[in-house]
Amino acid sequence: MLRRCGGESVLSKLLTTAALTAVCFGLCVPAAAAPPDPQALADRIDAHLDARLTAAKVTPAPPASDTEFLRRACLDITGRVPKPRDVYDFLGDSDPAKRAKLIDELLEMPRYASHSAAVWRAALAPETTAVPEARVFQTGFEAWLRIKFRANTRYNALVRELLTVPLSADAGSPTPALRRPEDPNPLAFYAVKEAKPENLAAATARVFLGVQIECAQCHDHPFARWTRDQFWNQAAFFAGVERHGDGLFAPMSETISVRVITPMGGKKPVPAWLLDDREPSRSPDVSLRAALAGWVTAKDNPFFARAAVNRVWGQFFGRGIVDPVDDFHDDNKPSHPELLDELAKAFADSGFDFKYLIRAIGRTKAYQRTSARTESAQDDPRLFARMSLKGLTGEQLFDSLVLATGFREGGGRGAPREQFLTRFALSGKPAEPETSIPQALALMNGKFVNDATTVGASPTLTAVCELPGLTTGGRITALYVAVLSREPMPKELNRLVRYVDGAGKDHLAERLGDVFWVLLNSAEFRLNH
Structure with missing residues (x-):
């Protein structure tokens, strides 16, 4: 810790004194180089993609909703879904720059x-x-x-x-x-x-x-x-x-x-x-x-920066500009060669700063598009006209399950993390997710999900069932936000309220457990979209 003097650090005063001395004696003090602007790179990325979309006469998908973007960014940068309170905080933030601000905040998290x-x-x-x-x-x-x-x-x-x-x-x-x-x-x-x-x-x-x-x-x-x-x-x-x-x-x-x-x-x-x-x-x-x-690692290496930015692009978009991301050769051309060159140069000029690259990607219109298909021409994945659906890695799935269910290691329940990392390892391209029979059975019938959807063994479900003053709709909404990072649509909510209330108060916990099970097994939870 630096000793403070009147609210100002000793180092700060020394630096100020040194600057004044330099001015008085005519010394030249070079200004610190300004960090590269991620928004400027984001705009150049969008310009390359938009030019290709215009040439192909394809209208890109509209922007993702706030909850869709929040969940996507949290999964891509921190490897798990957001907490329920983060969902409501983000929805309640009226700052026009809140998406860029979110990317910055996520990059500073452990x-x-x-x-x-x-x-x-x-x-x-x-x-x-x-x-x-x-x-x-x-x-x-x-x-x-x-x-x-x-x-x-x-x-x-x-x-x-x-x-x-x-x-x-x-x-x-x-x-x-x-x-x-x-x-x-x-x-x-x-x-x-x-x-x-x-x-x-x-x-x-x-x-x-x-x-x-x-x-x-x-x-x-x-x-x-x-x-x-x-x-x-x-x-x-x-x-x-x-x-x-x-x-x-x-x-x-x-x-x-x-x-x-x-x-x-x-x-x-x-x-x-x-x-x-x-x-x-x-x-x-x-x-x-x-x-x-x-x-x-040389700045002028013709492969290094291009391979790095392509791999990061593939992580965030589900496929690389060159795809597969680690297979550059003459017969596997980049979808956007000028964009790849632009990204590689910017990354190298930044001193190979990953955070700068991620900030720029996260600010693009392309990354913030919805994954929902609004016209058939958006189906060509090489155009990046809409966000791809991406399979979760074993780490992403397990850590999201842990957060949604309140699971804690120990307590006589075993340690299923290694099983998830092995069983749910991505075997193909992220944008071409496949669910194997063992994976489906683990989610539908495995002990982890079974305990997570049983009152007494599930912290989240127990809290939702026992919290006083909540209506059935409120309890269902709490489960939706915990698992899918969004509130249910009216049609979903009405159908599930009828299902839960139809069994009577004595079966409230059991029916809410069923709802929780359905949400945890849904494609919406198992995919990054």
């Missing part, structure tokens, strides 16, 4: 960092969801990422740190085994890739450059320009990395003197070489990973 960590952990280490043995690394890797997002670490710095994390000076002093994978630790990225150069090269190119170069591991890429030699050129950057022993917890090391790799099934060693056909700088005392990281 849950922004938590949700971003989960999103990027899934992108960087999908093995932690798909491979049972690797799930133990979820907690520690997300904890490390959460620290970075909480500090608003710039994307280039985060990637550079991940790619250059120390393993060891030589193979004779390997890193200790990852005995506590729950501790914040970026080494999980290397552990779940089995410390294999080919796995690390493929993941690095896919996530940070948007290139699925692993298709060229055994032969030249079937439809992109990448060759087998280029794949092994990338693997050579990790050639000195190895694991000592079996299993994910085995120690790892790096021999920095190793500069080439021999491809599987090949005889001729291949050197490290950059994807833009340049030779990397080679310092004998520094890992080649540092040279790779420097090139990957």
Whole structure:
């Protein structure tokens, strides 16, 4: 804490004095650079999209309602639905700029960092969801990422740190085994890739450059320009990395003197070489990973910023400007190439600031459109004429269920989070959600939802049933706001009031539990729209 003097901090007075001194003696004090304006970028985004819509003679969907926008923004930025009081606060706010203000507020919440960590952990280490043995690394890797997002670490710095994390000076002093994978630790990225150069090269190119170069591991890429030699050129950057022993917890090391790799099934060693056909700088005392990281995160890298903004765009719109988001190649053209270039340049010029990029996207007319179809021409997803329906990730679904039902970990009810993360992991594109039979059964008949819709075991339902002075309509409305973040439409309310009251007062809790169950199992709850 800075000591205060008459309501003004010591540092503030010192800075003021320094500024006055500079003026008096004619010193030049450069003005601090103004932060980039997210609204200016939002307007440019809309201009690109609107031009395409006009050319295609498509009328975009109208703006989303306040409750639709609130729920969407909360799910996209914080990973769960809003609290009921936040719904009423937002509806009661008459500020014309309240949507932009909401985006700013959500980005400052701790849950922004938590949700971003989960999103990027899934992108960087999908093995932690798909491979049972690797799930133990979820907690520690997300904890490390959460620290970075909480500090608003710039994307280039985060990637550079991940790619250059120390393993060891030589193979004779390997890193200790990852005995506590729950501790914040970026080494999980290397552990779940089995410390294999080919796995690390493929993941690095896919996530940070948007290139699925692993298709060229055994032969030249079937439809992109990448060759087998280029794949092994990338693997050579990790050639000195190895694991000592079996299993994910085995120690790892790096021999920095190793500069080439021999491809599987090949005889001729291949050197490290950059994807833009340049030779990397080679310092004998520094890992080649540092040279790779420097090139990957450079402002003028032709892949890095474009891949990053496309991935974020895909997160918020359900599909990328290039889709799939990590498959840039000549036969998979961007839907809006000029927009992609504009976003990449703005992101790089901002210092690779994720919050700036999200603020701009959230302020666009495109992001604020309803998902409801108002004309058939809006069905082309590449036009972004209306918001796509997006499937919830396992984290989003579970955290939203927890908030809506009042569930608390422990209390003899078990810990279903891991089951949800595994069972409800998105297997396809967010904008093409599918519900499997096991997923449907878990929501309809699983213990979690069964308890959540039973008075006595459900905090939310118990509170709604026992709160004095509420009419049946008021109780149903409370359930709607808790689950769907909106009040019921008159037709919905009238039908459900008749259903609940028709059984008599002795069955009030049971019938309200039925209503709660229907809402929790509805597509409106299970989708981000």
